[in-house]
Amino acid sequence: MAEQYDVIVLGSGPGGYVAAIRCAQLGLKTAIVERELLGGICLNWGCIPTKALLRSAEIFHYMQHAGDYGLKAKEIEADLEAVVKRSRGVAKQLNAGVTHLMKKNKIAVHMGTGTLTGPNSLTVKGEKGEEKITAKHVIVATGARARDLPFAPADGKRVWTYRHAMTPPEMPTKLLVIGSGAIGIEFASFYNDMGAEVTVVEMLDRVVPVEDKDVSAFLEKSLTKQGMTILTGAGVEELKVSDKSVSAKIKGKDGKVQTAEFSHCIVAVGIVPNTENVGLENLVEMDRGFIRIDPYGRTKSKGLWAIGDCVPGPWLAHKASHEGVTAAEAIAKELGNKDVHPHPLDRNNIPGCTYCHPQIASVGLTEAKAKEAGYEVKVGMFPFIGNGKAIALGEAEGFTKTVFDSKTGELLGAHMVGAEVTEMIQGYVVGKTLETTEAELMNSIFPHPTISESMHESVLAAYGRALHI
Structure with missing residues (x-):
């Protein structure tokens, strides 16, 4: 039975x-x-x-x-x-x-x-x-x-998914990463820090395309400064795999196709x-x-x-x-339990975190999405260079950006890039869940010295009240 x-x-x-x-x-x-x-x-x-x-x-x-x-x-x-x-x-x-x-x-x-x-x-x-x-x-x-490329399925030797990339048989010398979502960018960041020469190819016009455009632009600049080659608006049209290398035909945003050689390739094009x-x-x-x-x-x-x-x-x-x-x-x-009260999922309150260097964290609508949805917005940005703790840590690159409904003061979205932002985004998540407005955030006391003060300053900046820029 x-x-x-x-x-x-x-x-x-x-x-x-x-x-x-x-x-x-x-x-x-x-x-x-x-x-x-x-x-x-x-x-x-x-x-x-x-x-x-x-x-x-x-x-x-x-x-x-x-x-x-x-x-x-x-x-x-x-x-x-x-x-x-x-x-x-x-x-x-x-x-x-x-x-x-x-x-x-x-x-x-x-x-x-x-x-x-x-x-x-x-x-x-x-x-x-x-x-x-x-x-x-x-x-x-x-x-x-992980989704495979139809013309080059992962073999675990030269063409990897995230799973292969976690237990590599050898250290890549020249690595191609296809896709710049969270998984692609995290592995690109890891192998770049470990000493590989990394190229990232993204089909859309910017890296981490689900994030706010200002975050994407900042991250691309930072990754390039770290030595990565970032190709946006580009696509890999062909991969030829040999025992010792991967040859890729890459079509750039100008329409020209160039062939480049790599030791390994990570495919991160979705699930x-x-x-x-x-x-x-x-x-x-x-x-x-x-x-x-x-x-x-x-x-x-x-x-x-x-x-x-x-x-x-x-x-x-x-x-x-x-x-x-x-x-x-x-x-x-x-099944008859009267003491539980389930709540449906609100997708607007789901935070996203990417653990590259620098980190990315966000919740809610980007500035562009808020405008597309018909909101009149107030936007505040505060750079980490104005934050004492970030400077003391030697992590002064980054910013916090907040998007508000100008009519009601509702927090529509928050977007962060820089040190430890994945640990801080939850403050905005709680705020959104509690349906906060700019007033509560402005009147909250943020501890000093912390990078989280940039969250407060970003809110103040949206209303022309920033204190440290």
């Missing part, structure tokens, strides 16, 4: 395992199905181990510039194998942490490949053979994978949802492979839910976790 649960979660990434924990907290008998590693891509091959790599590169960068801080350091070298080993150790530690959380919350773990046999039932093929499990509700959290071979046919509606859901995660089939990277974006770990909690609470409510 099939094992029966209140909820089964298919996939244990930051959406899936968080959904399972919240279900368990709400008293629901919960199971999770995972075919590879608990924690999914984020903990094992994505967000966290990538940040471990970037941290090593950051420290290496500071060591090389010790003289800027009145220090001396000699014979500085990077040990790529040791850097990767540290990153994998971090991933292993977090995987063990998720395993502990499953036990702590009494969540049954079924390791194997799960396939839906209906909206409320699965078969799991794994180490125990084939199991049949059923539940009143099923949450699909199968995530996504493909893992929605094939899961048994979703006839159970859900799809849009380019992504599962259509309502604001709480419901699909068209009663009792079947979906969250994370297999549903419409933005495709971010924290968005997946939030969707997991929302779906869990909505399920508990349907």
Whole structure:
């Protein structure tokens, strides 16, 4: 007889395992199905181990510039194998942490490949053979994978996805990065700091194209200053891979095609949802492979839910976790819990962070998007060169930009580039969630000396009141 649960979660990434924990907290008998590693891509091959790599590169960068801080350091070298080993150790530690959380919350773990046999039932093929499990509700959290170039699929030797780039067989000497979204720019930044000669090719007219134009312009200037070659409005038309190199035909914004040689290539041109071979046919509606859901995660089939990277974006770990909690609470409510009050996801309040050097962080509308939406805006910008803490840290490059509705004072968006901005953006996220206006932000007292004072000054600047510029 099939094992029966209140909820089964298919996939244990930051959406899936968080959904399972919240279900368990709400008293629901919960199971999770995972075919590879608990924690999914984020903990094992994505967000966290990538940040471990970037941290090593950051420290290496500071060591090389010790003289800027009145220090001396000699014979500085990077040990790529040791850097990767540290990153994998971090991933292993977090995987063990998720395993502990499953036990702590009494969540049954079924390791194997799960396939839906209906909206409320699965078969799991794994180490125990084939199991049949059923539940009143099923949450699909199968995530996504890197998109291949049709003319040059990743081989792990010369052409890499992010996964190959995290455990490189060797250090690239001359690296081509195709795509300048968060993943592409982060790996470009890592390998550049580690000593590779890096070229970034972006099809659109600017790097990190989802960000505010001022952020894109600043980042391109900074990366170029660091020694990268940035080609925007350009495309790779052909890759020829040999045992020792990659030859790329690159069409520039002027229409001319040039051939360049590289030791390796990282392809970062988007993702493909893992929605094939899961048994979703006839159970859900799809849009380019992504599962259509309502604001709480419901699909068209009663009792079947979906969250994370297999549903419409933005495709971010924290968005997946939030969707997991929302779906869990909505399920508990349907099962009779009157004490939960799930809230639908507000995509305008989802922050985005890119951990290149310098860092990027943003939330809400860009200045251009706000104007397209019909707002009359007030915009404030404050450069880090006017911030005492940034100067003291030797990190005076960067700025904070805020966008307000000039009629109501509503904070529409905030955009930051520079040191530690990924740790500061949450201040604006909380402000937007609380529906703040410029008045509350102006009257908030920011601690001194901190880089966060630039957030305050940016708000003041939007209304002609900046104090330090």
